[in-house]
Amino acid sequence: MRHTTSGTSLRRPLAHEIIRAHGGEIRVESRPRRGTTFEVLLPLDEK
Numbered sequence: 365m366r367h368t369t370s371g372t373s374l375r376r377p378l379a380h381e382i383i384r385a386h387g388g389e390i391r392v393e394s395r396p397r398r399g400t401t402f403e404v405l406l407p408l409d410e411k
Contacts, residue, residue, distance in 0.1 A: 380390055388406040395401075 383390055383404060383406065386406055388404065391403040391405065393401045393403075
């Protein structure tokens with residue numbers, strides 16, 4: 365899924381806390397003139 369936006373967001377710190385609380389992580393790659401990619405990794409529940 366791709367989502368494009370500009371500017372800054374106060375939601376990112378909240379999203380980061382929620383993802384970490386569930387044992388996940390966020391990876392960020394920023395490329396000049398190409399944009400920033402956020403990758404969200406969450407563990408699978410093996411129940």
